[in-house]
Amino acid sequence: MKAMALIVHINPPEDGLIYTANNTKLKIGDKIVGKGTLYISQNYFGWQAENMSEGISIPWKQISVHGISSIPSKCIYFMLDHNLEWRGVYDKETRASAPNISRNGNVNGAEVAQQINGEIVHMEQQLDDERNIDVDEGNVTDDEGDNTDDHLTECWILPDDVNTVDIIFQAMTECQALHPDSADSLSEESDFMDDDDGNSIESVPVLVGNDEIDDAEDAQGGIRNLNLNDERFADADE
Structure with a gap:
């Protein structure tokens, strides 16, 4: 099971810090949480609010898509592959008042991001094998008939200095590469299966x-x- 995002006070990581930036706004869904400090480490993506005691720590495997967006200004867009719960900040009441996302049949996370933001470049995408989505005549539904948007959370990082966006993107890309999806690793290992005698396929006469x-x-x-x-x-x- 993947580790979920944690809502806790975020301190600067002692090890593995790749990049940090002050005066960065965090937007979740339609709500701007506020300004805070961004921490990009090898193990997690962290953001600590200036006006609250809490921040958010997100394991890299929870970020299914990240890229550079031009809306509302040059910023970082990323999508979580689960429904984020942040009491008083982003919870069921907040999501209920937010507009629904029109998928138009796009089940690929990068395609969804492109539709929402208008212009997404430098997309990085990981396989999301946990979603079971049926597409019928351009409409997206899941097997249970629930709203598939409930299983995704869209976020934006908007730094005051837009010149740092490319640096943030590169740091995120490098850190995510350190945490490949477990399904991908299993698929690669299956290419070198052993036979009943313990021989690899390549060594079988x-x-x-x-x-x-x-x-x-x-x-x-x-x-x-x-x-x-x-x-x-x-x-x-x-």
């Missing part, structure tokens, strides 16, 4: 007939000749 052996020897001879020809060509060029 293959039984072939004499004709196939002769063909293989001829092919190897051709490769050796090709290598010799390559050396002659190299000498000629010199």
Whole structure:
């Protein structure tokens, strides 16, 4: 199970701090939480509010999409793959009053981000295998008939200095690369399955007939000749 975002007081991380910036606004959904300090570390994305004792700490695997947006100004856009609950800041009452997102059949997180923000560049996307979404004639529904927006949370980081947006994006990209999705890792490992005797697929002997052996020897001879020809060509060029 993935770790969820934590609503706690955020202190500067002692280890793994990649980037920090003051005077950064955090927007969740349609609500600007306020100004605060941004902390990008190898283990989590953190933001501490100036006007509250609480901040937010988000593990990198919870951020399914992040990119650079031009709306409302140049800023960082990112999407959480779960429904964020921040009592008194962003909760059920807040979401109930927010407008619904029109998907128009786009189930890809990056496509959703592009539709909402108008212009998204430098998109970084991770596979989200946990969503089971059916698309029918451009309408998106899930298996239970619930609103799929309830399983996503959109956020923006708006720094006072827009020149830092590219730096923030690069730092986020590097940190997310340190935490690949577990489903991707499992898929890569499955390419090298062992047989019942504990041998990898590449080490399992293959039984072939004499004709196939002769063909293989001829092919190897051709490769050796090709290598010799390559050396002659190299000498000629010199």
